[in-house]
Every structure is written in structure tokens, then in C-alpha cells.
Amino acid sequence: MRSDSTAPPDRGREWSAGTDPLVTRREISDWAGVSRETVTIWQGRHADFPRPVADGAMERFRLSEMLVWLADRPVPKAQRRAGEPDGITYADRMRRATRLSANAGPRQQADHAAAEETLTEIFGPLGRRIRGGGSEAAYLHFVVGLLFLRHRDPASWAGLRDDVRIATDEQSDPRQLMRRLGRRVNVGRRAQGLPSAPEATADTFSALGGPAVEDVGQLIRLCEDLPPETFRDLLGRYDLWARPDGRSSTTPRSLVDLMTALFVEPDSNVHLHDPYGRAGELLVGARLAGGSGPLSAAGPDPDMCRLAEMGVNLHGGQVHLTLGSETPWLGAPGPFADLILTNPPFNASSARRPDERWLFGPPPPGNDNYAWLQHVLASLKPGGLAAMLMPNRAAASDDPREQFIRQRMIETGAVEFVVALPRRLFATTRVAVMLWGLRAPGTARDDVLFVEVRGPGPIVDNQRRLAAAEIDAVTACLRLWQTQAGGTADLAEVMSKVGAARAVPTAQIARLGYSLDPAEYLAPATSLDCLVRVPSCPATALADQMHAAHTADEKAAGIVLRSGDTAISGDAAADDLPDGWSRAVLGDLCAIQAGPSNQVIKKIRSSAADGIPVVLPRDLQDRRIRTDSPQMVARVDATEMTRFALREDDILFVRTGTVGPVARVRAAEADWLLGTNLMRLRAHEGVNPGYLLALLSSRPAQEWITRRAESATAIPSISTKTLGSLPVLLPPLAEQRRIGAVLSDLDDQIAAHRALADAAEGLRAEVADQLVAGLLITETLSEEPR
Structure with a gap:
């Protein structure tokens, strides 16, 4: 993209096609029309705020990620400037300030991710503003008409851009502009030998609710970059929208x-x-x-x-x-x-x-x-x-x-x-x-x-x-x-x-x-081959799971606990704590890292079998990572995600949605990637990861987290800063290890019995299928049925 003659505030720069500029907090505040303090508040309050990129000694942000994040944040009515329409977003302000995509040349081979982002904007708040009281079908017709002109009638496309520029300068009636655009689409249709209905098209376009001229200009700039093949994607987005x-x-x-x-x-x-x-x-x-x-x-x-x-x-x-x-x-x-x-x-x-x-x-x-x-x-x-x-x-x-x-x-x-x-x-x-x-x-x-x-x-x-x-x-x-x-x-x-x-x-x-x-x-039929999968004594099919559960039970039975000498209350003074114990906040015990934004993950998502797994909230079960089909990202693209890589004994925590589930990373999941809506807690020296897991999974901590997550936003969410302020008790390292070991044994017991129950459920299904099909016959029962 390239700047036009009007440079953005405080900085003139030329950006080449395909680049993604890094911007400072000051530029974000200037272009979005907010104070720098507001940008800082956004960053601290919203877990999905774009992650900063180190640029020398200064933190900057990728402009594309900021635009996506701000696209869902309309400017309040009291803060709108003169002439700004209802529904304008902070992203719209930034685009006008930076003149994104103005005069950009065609990109016939625009990558899929960029096209998807453009379509999201076309059928987002911008599309709703342009549609106004008109029909969704009329808006689709308008967008397809622009795509058609862009690629089939360059002369009309150039004239269309002039129409928008003149209408913007003169602040003329948007409906007149829309009628003019409708006539241009018909000129393009005639040039391609297609039937023409100039008045019908003009009426369809002018019925789109009187959008702001600036919004039409933004839509035209977005269509500038779309290849002809986007036609099918437009239809799919239209159906969803x-x-x-x-x-x-x-x-x-x-x-x-x-x-x-x-x-x-x-x-x-x-x-x-x-x-x-x-x-x-x-x-x-x-x-x-x-x-x-x-x-x-x-x-x-x-x-x-x-x-x-x-x-x-x-x-x-x-x-x-x-x-x-x-x-x-x-x-x-x-x-x-x-x-x-x-x-x-x-x-x-x-x-x-x-x-x-x-x-x-x-x-x-x-x-x-x-x-x-x-x-x-x-x-x-x-x-x-x-x-x-x-x-x-x-x-x-x-x-x-x-x-x-x-x-x-x-x-x-x-x-x-x-x-x-x-x-x-x-x-x-x-x-x-x-x-x-x-x-x-x-x-x-x-x-x-x-x-x-x-x-x-x-x-x-x-x-x-x-x-x-x-x-x-x-x-x-x-x-x-x-x-x-x-x-x-x-x-x-x-x-x-x-x-x-x-x-x-x-x-x-x-x-x-x-x-x-x-x-x-094609009704599922039970094959004779299935007979070999069910032994004559079905219980023997569960021997491995029963042995594992028995071993875990014996280990858990060896745990012996006693009552503490001191009952610790939330307001107890330091002198009332057991010897060697101290008070702290969670942020003192570990480094807390929030996962990448969903936009980042979507760009590198892959179905390749040799990709790198990404842990999602749904994968956290019983304080373990349990998944048979993890989401994958391309290995070559994941090199930029190293700060989200996992190590053995990291603790994962769900930060958005169903807040609270936790899990400990085992050796098998090392080098996997932290997913969106998760946080990674990495214990500092002198802190046992098992104890860190115990703290976060305790009921008082879960209640503290839930209350703060539900009061933050409409969707339960908690920030790294808030989680880091969780009050905790820190025993000596030796006691931390013992606490972690006890709970690890109990988690092993839960996992073993869960595996036994799953295997028993599968065995029952196999036996039922074969019994009702006559492929197995009952012989000896533990007791005769009544």
C-alpha cells in the first residue's frame, strides 16, 4: 500500500505493496482519535489486544492487527466528529488517517488470508452502514458490481474513483453517487455484451439507505485488492451474513x-x-x-x-x-x-x-x-x-x-x-x-x-x-x-x-x-471379523486398564495426611503462618504469557500432518492435555511463534469463555504452541510447578478467578495483570514438592479410572452390537436374571 499526498499525522512514510507497518501507541492514539491513556487502558483490560513487537528499544504494533481489533469497536456517539456516520469504528478512523490501500494497484494473486480479512470487513460494520435500510441482496449486488467493474472495465473503474473523490470533496448526496455507480456498472455490462437495465440497477443501488460517501470510498478501496475468484467467496459470506x-x-x-x-x-x-x-x-x-x-x-x-x-x-x-x-x-x-x-x-x-x-x-x-x-x-x-x-x-x-x-x-x-x-x-x-x-x-x-x-x-x-x-x-x-x-x-x-x-x-x-x-x-452391519475383538470373558479385555487403575489406587492409598497446627485464614497476619510459609501474589511465583490472537493463528493454520500442534481450551481435561486431533499450524510459519512455545511443566490456564480450567504440560507436549484464549504460567526458580497447579486448581482460587472474570466483560475473561494479582500462600520448596506429588498421584488415579471407564464403555458397545446381531451368544452369567 502507498500513502497519498496527505501524510498521516506526525509521520510521512511510503509503504510498499504487501508490507505490514509497525505503529507506535502515539500513532494509534492520533489516528484513532483517542488519548494515549485510552490505548494503554485497552491493552491492559482486553486479553485479545494485539501483542507488541519489539522494535529496538520501543514497542510497536502491527497495523493490520490493530485494524482488525479496532474494527469491532464503534466510536461512541458523544465522541463522533462532525460528519462521521452512525456505526463508524476506530478502525475506520485509522484507515482514513493512513489512506490504506488508496491508489493500490491490482493484486490478482492476493493471498487467501488477506482476502479473508477484506471480506470480513466488507460484511462487517462497514457493510451494515452502507446497506442502511436497503436489502442485503442489494448490497451483495453492489459489491459484485464493484468487483465486476474493477476487473472487466478499467475505464469505468477509474471514473468511479473520480466520482467518489468529487462526491467526498463536495459532500454531495450519497444517493446521487450510488445512482451514478449503478449506471457505471451497466456501462460495464454493455461493454461485455451483457443485458443492461440501467434504471433498475441505479434504483437498486440508490435504495441502500443513504450511506456516507466516505464509507463508499472505503468499500471501493477494499474491492481494489480482490481478485475475480473472490466472487464465490462473496456468495458464501453473503449467505452467512x-x-x-x-x-x-x-x-x-x-x-x-x-x-x-x-x-x-x-x-x-x-x-x-x-x-x-x-x-x-x-x-x-x-x-x-x-x-x-x-x-x-x-x-x-x-x-x-x-x-x-x-x-x-x-x-x-x-x-x-x-x-x-x-x-x-x-x-x-x-x-x-x-x-x-x-x-x-x-x-x-x-x-x-x-x-x-x-x-x-x-x-x-x-x-x-x-x-x-x-x-x-x-x-x-x-x-x-x-x-x-x-x-x-x-x-x-x-x-x-x-x-x-x-x-x-x-x-x-x-x-x-x-x-x-x-x-x-x-x-x-x-x-x-x-x-x-x-x-x-x-x-x-x-x-x-x-x-x-x-x-x-x-x-x-x-x-x-x-x-x-x-x-x-x-x-x-x-x-x-x-x-x-x-x-x-x-x-x-x-x-x-x-x-x-x-x-x-x-x-x-x-x-x-x-x-x-x-x-x-448402507446400514452399519457387524462383521464376523468383530468376533476376535471380544473375548469369551469380556472382563479380560479390560485387564490393562484395570491393572493401571489398581496401581494408581495403591499409590494413592499410600498418601497419609494430618491436620495442620495452624488454621490459615485469608486475613491472617504473617506471624500466624506456619514456619517457612509466606504470602505473595501469583505474579511473584511465575511468568504469565497470554496466547496469540486468533487472527495470528488463523493465518498459519494448517491441515498438514507434520505441523505443530496448538493447545486449545477444549484440550484441557482433568488437569492434563487430552486431545486425539489437535489443531495444527504450519511448521515453517511457526518459527515466528517461539515465544508461545511450551515446555514440560508449564501450567496452562483458560483465560476467556469458560475461565479457570488448568493443565500441566507433560514431556509429550513440549514444543507445542500456546493457543488463543489460554495463558501459560512458567514457574520461577524456587517454585514447584506441581504446587503452582495446586494453587490454581484449588476452589478458593477458582472462585476468586470466576468472580473477577465475570465482572470484566460480557464474555468472562481475565487479563494477565489481574491473574497475577491472585493472593497465594507459598510454603517452603520441600513442602511445595510434597503437595505437588500428592495431587499428582490423585490426578493419576483419576486418569486411570477415566481410561478404565472409557474402555468399559467401548467394550459394552461392542458386546451389545454382537449380541443383538446374533454373532455372540450368552453362556455363563454372574447370576441368573430375574
């Missing part, structure tokens, strides 16, 4: 990737059609997957159609779009396509007319799922293929009309495969969906492939995403089945790590009432 209904939401990106991986061949010149085009995300996905044939789509929403046209154009394609309806089967058939990819509205309803023509029969009037299925099949050329997302209920509904249509689809070979997918793939609903693979009706098939994707999978922003491994496995499974290169065992092996698969004869499907629910055919 606006929560549109099922008719106007978009298809999640990982579902698009699955559908195109299964059906789009690179350089294939087939005609692809989407009869319910939404924002064109499936068409764009096909282009990115290498499809080069003609594209067409229809949709009932003209604004969504315009988004689809711009999205495809941003990716170097053209689409023939027609304004359709939510009941396209009522119109003339066509266009006929080689391939259809679509995500129609689920469980919609429409009336039935006596003159309707159907391939297999009229669907029930209360649900259009089978109307859509038949419309898609009727729109295919001979031999054409289709992929349709359908709600789960469509696969096994008991309505006789839908059951008959399923029967006819199977008898004519129209159903090739069905993939059951996990819940929560959509931002707007938790409903589970299935992907149906269809073929133009013709000759009956011998079998249908059923696939199920199981397991937890990645969750981002509370939304399940299909992992690349899951998409690859489903694709490989389908290819194996299509080429008849493998049997049932091979299909199951391909899907073994992410789900299950089986090719089912159509005769068996008929016996089950023509259900197309994969759960009917």
Missing part, C-alpha cells in the same frame, strides 16, 4: 466442488444448463473445473440473474440467461442440454393443472420435489446427465405418487447414484441433503450406486464443509463403479475413511418399495 431463505440462498462452495468434480470434464464442450441458476455459482464452478462448452440458465429473480451473468463473465465465460419461474414445467420445454447441474428450492409447493404433461406421472400438489426431478429429466438430450441436490425426504417419501415416479425412474435407468451428505452444509439451514446422479431415461440399469459421506469433517463459521479427501473419495468411488473395475469390497474400501458405498441391484431396491435412501442399504 444475510441468512436468505432457501429460494435466494446460494449453493455452498464445497457442494459445487463435489458436483463439478463428478460431472465436469476438463475441456469438455458439452452444453451445461441450470434451470434454477441462483447466483450462477454452479456455472462458475463448471468454468473453474475446466468446462468450456456453452452455458445457459434460468431463474425467477432478475437480480440474481444479473449476478450470475457477472460472475460467469468474471471467470471468462458467457451465459445465456432467461428470466424463468419457480414452476418451469408449466412453460415450453427446453433448452435441451447435455448436462444439468442444479440446486432447486426444496419442498416448495404449487397447484397442479389438468393439462400438465409429465414423463412418469403427476407429483403431489403439496410438494414440487418430483416436479423438479421430472422437469430436469425432460430437459436432457438423449444420453444426457444431471446432478441434482434434493432434500433427504425425497429419497424415501411414502406418498404413493412419488413412490410410483421413483419406480418408473429406476425402471427406465434414470437414476445412476445417490450420495447422502452430512448436515449443516448450508449456512441457512441444518437440513441434510442428497446428491442425485441422473441420466436421460432409456434402458433399465442392473444396479444403483449408493454412497454416504460420514464423520465430523471440517466446520468453518459453524458450517460443515466437504473436505478435499471426501470429494476425492466420492469421485473415485463413482469412477470405479462406472468402469466396473471393482466389486462391492472395492467400493467400500475407497470410501472406508470418509463413509460407505455399495452398488445395489434394482431387484433389491424394488423389494424395499423403491426407496433411494442410502441408509436403507
Whole structure:
């Protein structure tokens, strides 16, 4: 980024593209319009305040981290300057002062982390201010229009920036500016050969609630840096932000990737059609997957159609779009396509007319799922293929009309495969969906492939995403089945790590009432191989855990305690303490380090198996670190995180959220990294780590911590300074060691019995599965049941 002719206060500097300047507390206070004391208070009060970076003898802060932190802090009304709009944040002030990204050149290869931060700002307080009383869809249209101009019409983009500069200088009516921007988008559309509706676009933009001109300028500067590929990310963020209904939401990106991986061949010149085009995300996905044939789509929403046209154009394609309806089967058939990819509205309803023509029969009037299925099949050329997302209920509904249509689809070979997918793939609903693979009706098939994707999978922003491994496995499974290169065992092996698969004869499907629910055919079955896992005397399977628990019990039984000679109260004088004991505060006993900000961790997060584990609050259990799948960060990027590295005997403490849980780092976790929302306590010389753990886990200390954490902010949180002021008693080192040893033995006992209980629970599940399946038979019981 580069400064313009107006230098920031007290300092003129030129920053090259891609740098992240370090700024002082004085610069932060000057640019944010607050006192230096306020910056100091922020730093002391908020545990997630950015960490300073040593710069010679002075502490500085990364400008990008300060902007992210300040973006959630609006300027109070009483402190706003003349002309500042409602909702302006301290980050907005800093950007104006520093002229961030002004005149920045295009960055076609902007890194993912930078783009994510930009999108967060676009759909944050800035977006809410610009939207005002307008619709979320109008705001999305505006942002996509800016992205379109930025990359497809440089001349209009330059003129747009001039429009904003003039409007800012003259402080003109923002609505006039928005209408002007709408006309420029239409000029750009005409230049690309797209249909134009200048007044409609101008009206859409001018309805965005009269935003401040400065906010529009900031949005334009943000869009300056976004590559065309961001179009798909904009749609995903829009769904999370606006929560549109099922008719106007978009298809999640990982579902698009699955559908195109299964059906789009690179350089294939087939005609692809989407009869319910939404924002064109499936068409764009096909282009990115290498499809080069003609594209067409229809949709009932003209604004969504315009988004689809711009999205495809941003990716170097053209689409023939027609304004359709939510009941396209009522119109003339066509266009006929080689391939259809679509995500129609689920469980919609429409009336039935006596003159309707159907391939297999009229669907029930209360649900259009089978109307859509038949419309898609009727729109295919001979031999054409289709992929349709359908709600789960469509696969096994008991309505006789839908059951008959399923029967006819199977008898004519129209159903090739069905993939059951996990819940929560959509931002707007938790409903589970299935992907149906269809073929133009013709000759009956011998079998249908059923696939199920199981397991937890990645969750981002509370939304399940299909992992690349899951998409690859489903694709490989389908290819194996299509080429008849493998049997049932091979299909199951391909899907073994992410789900299950089986090719089912159509005769068996008929016996089950023509259900197309994969759960009917992929129900977990207990194999004969399981017999070797359960001994005839089940208790012997727990021998190791029982021995470990017995050993821990014996060790704990050797602990002998006696009453102290002095009862210590909170206000006892020093003379009343046992010999060698003293009063202190926690900060005197150890060095306290807060974990890095979440933004820092997100930038270096990795799924690589050779990364470095990061300890999270959820990993602290029973005063130990317990995790089977720790979050990882890239090893090469973690070199800058050395001050957050863990050593054996460090004590970890949860500082935000559910404040209070503690754990001791063992040798196996040395060199792992401290995570966000945690603190690390490293004992000073003369302090035993086991005693430090005892102090923090004691009930009086936990109550003291809880009271202060809950009074600090809306979300319970405690700072390093506050935790360091915890009053403690310090016995002689020898007694510290004895206290630590006693509690360590008790923790070992708890851990051993926890492991025994977990193993017993697993054994019980195995025995139950095999008993009810008839694979195991009861022989001798400890006593006869009554």
C-alpha cells in the first residue's frame, strides 16, 4: 500500500505493496482519535489486544492487527466528529488517517488470508452502514458490481474513483453517487455484451439507505485488492451474513466442488444448463473445473440473474440467461442440454393443472420435489446427465405418487447414484441433503450406486464443509463403479475413511418399495471379523486398564495426611503462618504469557500432518492435555511463534469463555504452541510447578478467578495483570514438592479410572452390537436374571 499526498499525522512514510507497518501507541492514539491513556487502558483490560513487537528499544504494533481489533469497536456517539456516520469504528478512523490501500494497484494473486480479512470487513460494520435500510441482496449486488467493474472495465473503474473523490470533496448526496455507480456498472455490462437495465440497477443501488460517501470510498478501496475468484467467496459470506431463505440462498462452495468434480470434464464442450441458476455459482464452478462448452440458465429473480451473468463473465465465460419461474414445467420445454447441474428450492409447493404433461406421472400438489426431478429429466438430450441436490425426504417419501415416479425412474435407468451428505452444509439451514446422479431415461440399469459421506469433517463459521479427501473419495468411488473395475469390497474400501458405498441391484431396491435412501442399504452391519475383538470373558479385555487403575489406587492409598497446627485464614497476619510459609501474589511465583490472537493463528493454520500442534481450551481435561486431533499450524510459519512455545511443566490456564480450567504440560507436549484464549504460567526458580497447579486448581482460587472474570466483560475473561494479582500462600520448596506429588498421584488415579471407564464403555458397545446381531451368544452369567 502507498500513502497519498496527505501524510498521516506526525509521520510521512511510503509503504510498499504487501508490507505490514509497525505503529507506535502515539500513532494509534492520533489516528484513532483517542488519548494515549485510552490505548494503554485497552491493552491492559482486553486479553485479545494485539501483542507488541519489539522494535529496538520501543514497542510497536502491527497495523493490520490493530485494524482488525479496532474494527469491532464503534466510536461512541458523544465522541463522533462532525460528519462521521452512525456505526463508524476506530478502525475506520485509522484507515482514513493512513489512506490504506488508496491508489493500490491490482493484486490478482492476493493471498487467501488477506482476502479473508477484506471480506470480513466488507460484511462487517462497514457493510451494515452502507446497506442502511436497503436489502442485503442489494448490497451483495453492489459489491459484485464493484468487483465486476474493477476487473472487466478499467475505464469505468477509474471514473468511479473520480466520482467518489468529487462526491467526498463536495459532500454531495450519497444517493446521487450510488445512482451514478449503478449506471457505471451497466456501462460495464454493455461493454461485455451483457443485458443492461440501467434504471433498475441505479434504483437498486440508490435504495441502500443513504450511506456516507466516505464509507463508499472505503468499500471501493477494499474491492481494489480482490481478485475475480473472490466472487464465490462473496456468495458464501453473503449467505452467512444475510441468512436468505432457501429460494435466494446460494449453493455452498464445497457442494459445487463435489458436483463439478463428478460431472465436469476438463475441456469438455458439452452444453451445461441450470434451470434454477441462483447466483450462477454452479456455472462458475463448471468454468473453474475446466468446462468450456456453452452455458445457459434460468431463474425467477432478475437480480440474481444479473449476478450470475457477472460472475460467469468474471471467470471468462458467457451465459445465456432467461428470466424463468419457480414452476418451469408449466412453460415450453427446453433448452435441451447435455448436462444439468442444479440446486432447486426444496419442498416448495404449487397447484397442479389438468393439462400438465409429465414423463412418469403427476407429483403431489403439496410438494414440487418430483416436479423438479421430472422437469430436469425432460430437459436432457438423449444420453444426457444431471446432478441434482434434493432434500433427504425425497429419497424415501411414502406418498404413493412419488413412490410410483421413483419406480418408473429406476425402471427406465434414470437414476445412476445417490450420495447422502452430512448436515449443516448450508449456512441457512441444518437440513441434510442428497446428491442425485441422473441420466436421460432409456434402458433399465442392473444396479444403483449408493454412497454416504460420514464423520465430523471440517466446520468453518459453524458450517460443515466437504473436505478435499471426501470429494476425492466420492469421485473415485463413482469412477470405479462406472468402469466396473471393482466389486462391492472395492467400493467400500475407497470410501472406508470418509463413509460407505455399495452398488445395489434394482431387484433389491424394488423389494424395499423403491426407496433411494442410502441408509436403507448402507446400514452399519457387524462383521464376523468383530468376533476376535471380544473375548469369551469380556472382563479380560479390560485387564490393562484395570491393572493401571489398581496401581494408581495403591499409590494413592499410600498418601497419609494430618491436620495442620495452624488454621490459615485469608486475613491472617504473617506471624500466624506456619514456619517457612509466606504470602505473595501469583505474579511473584511465575511468568504469565497470554496466547496469540486468533487472527495470528488463523493465518498459519494448517491441515498438514507434520505441523505443530496448538493447545486449545477444549484440550484441557482433568488437569492434563487430552486431545486425539489437535489443531495444527504450519511448521515453517511457526518459527515466528517461539515465544508461545511450551515446555514440560508449564501450567496452562483458560483465560476467556469458560475461565479457570488448568493443565500441566507433560514431556509429550513440549514444543507445542500456546493457543488463543489460554495463558501459560512458567514457574520461577524456587517454585514447584506441581504446587503452582495446586494453587490454581484449588476452589478458593477458582472462585476468586470466576468472580473477577465475570465482572470484566460480557464474555468472562481475565487479563494477565489481574491473574497475577491472585493472593497465594507459598510454603517452603520441600513442602511445595510434597503437595505437588500428592495431587499428582490423585490426578493419576483419576486418569486411570477415566481410561478404565472409557474402555468399559467401548467394550459394552461392542458386546451389545454382537449380541443383538446374533454373532455372540450368552453362556455363563454372574447370576441368573430375574
